[in-house]
Amino acid sequence: MMKTFSMIMAVFCASLLYAGAAVCHSETVYAQPADGRVLPRAKLSSVRLTGAKKTEFTWEAVPGADGYEIARCAKRNGAYRVIRRVRAGKGLRYIDRRAAAGKRYYYKVRAVRTGKHATRRGRYSRAGTVEGVMFSTDWTITQYGDAAGDQRMFYTLQDSRGHLLVVDGGWTGDAAMVQKVIADKGGHVDAWFLTHPHEDHIGAFCTIYEKPGMISIDRVYAVEMAPVRLCHANAPWDDMQAYKRFRSMKIRQLRYVHTGDEIRIGGCRIEVLSAYEKKIDRLSSDLLNDGSMVFKVYGREESMLFCADAGKSISGHLRRRYGKKLKSDYLQMGHHGNGGLEWDVYRLVDPRVAFFDAPDWLMEDVDGRYTTPQNKRYMEHRGSRVVSFATAPNTVILK
Numbered sequence: 489m490m491k492t493f494s495m496i497m498a499v500f501c502a503s504l505l506y507a508g509a510a511v512c513h514s515e516t517v518y519a520q521p522a523d524g525r526v527l528p529r530a531k532l533s534s535v536r537l538t539g540a541k542k543t544e545f546t547w548e549a550v551p552g553a554d555g556y557e558i559a560r561c562a563k564r565n566g567a568y569r570v571i572r573r574v575r576a577g578k579g580l581r582y583i584d585r586r587a588a589a590g591k592r593y594y595y596k597v598r599a600v601r602t603g604k605h606a607t608r609r610g611r612y613s614r615a616g617t618v619e620g621v622m623f624s625t626d627w628t629i630t631q632y633g634d635a636a637g638d639q640r641m642f643y644t645l646q647d648s649r650g651h652l653l654v655v656d657g658g659w660t661g662d663a664a665m666v667q668k669v670i671a672d673k674g675g676h677v678d679a680w681f682l683t684h685p686h687e688d689h690i691g692a693f694c695t696i697y698e699k700p701g702m703i704s705i706d707r708v709y710a711v712e713m714a715p716v717r718l719c720h721a722n723a724p725w726d727d728m729q730a731y732k733r734f735r736s737m738k739i740r741q742l743r744y745v746h747t748g749d750e751i752r753i754g755g756c757r758i759e760v761l762s763a764y765e766k767k768i769d770r771l772s773s774d775l776l777n778d779g780s781m782v783f784k785v786y787g788r789e790e791s792m793l794f795c796a797d798a799g800k801s802i803s804g805h806l807r808r809r810y811g812k813k814l815k816s817d818y819l820q821m822g823h824h825g826n827g828g829l830e831w832d833v834y835r836l837v838d839p840r841v842a843f844f845d846a847p848d849w850l851m852e853d854v855d856g857r858y859t860t861p862q863n864k865r866y867m868e869h870r871g872s873r874v875v876s877f878a879t880a881p882n883t884v885i886l887k
Contacts, residue, residue: 529612530548530597530613533546533547533580535616535617537618541588541589542587545584553610555602556598557600558573559612560596561594564615592887595617596614629644629645629885633881640688641657643794647756652673654670656681656689657693657696658689659688660692662692675704679709679751682711682781685731709744709781710742711745712763713764719731748760756787762798771802777823778801780797781794782795785886789887790887791818791886792816792817793837797828798823814837815837815838819839819872824845825846825860826858828859851876
């Protein structure tokens, strides 16, 4: 009786699917189809918008399949719901005409084979979504290069509602360029993050703040570093002029951040993972670099980790404290990709894109003075796409 009931339910479910009903399924993998062959995991080929409420996606043929199930979700890691079953031979393409305008969806597909007594299913493909299109909850993150051919750090983050965040800005000589970028984006900065007081990071900010012109700034977030005398005693080779200049300025919007702080702007959340504290003084003598503001920016679905100029001395600290929490979709490499954090940290981050704030002479060093080429090869070996000043400005959409 139970066997007969199971057969009836299997046929009933299959008929619903062919009728196009939306049915929820678990992620159970049925390894063996009726003819004994394993159904390989499906693979999406493309996802693109073809209209305000039309999303077209294609996938690769799966040997042994006589149909495919298409599932959709509004979150990458949410609960997917089957929205259609397509018979093999009807094409490897589907258009979702019920997508709400202005809303991002994620899609998966899996192969199906219907046997005499049961329907077998392969594994779902990785989730795919429309790329290169900005939705209301997204942030555009842009890395800017240096026309003079130097290393520096300058990023902007902006959403569709006009919120603008700035990270560092580069050298004093970069001030006019940074000012133009901000002016072109509306001239209003909701928050300016200064990771640490070296001139290739805060020089432009100091110059702009003294003569802002038409630019307005709501908040400035920085790290309360050790006194200049202690920093110089620990690292007598370091240039303290930019730090001295910054400390002498009266910045009324200034807020110092500490490890564990969270800042919310629009729909964006920023979490400070590391900033100078007594622990850093015990771990490192390079207080300005290793005391950098290391922070993670969270969008609705994705995240980006900014490492500023943090290096090997605090790598173990970050690894032990955060572990898998370091995982991010995008990564700004520590110390321009030269030296920087240990590979074990980057392995935990496992980004899709790794940003090197470095010109060609640093990326392609042939004299062995810098470790940037080794770090580049390591990130590429891990599967990350590497970008640098060679292709700047470089932009990603934080979903």
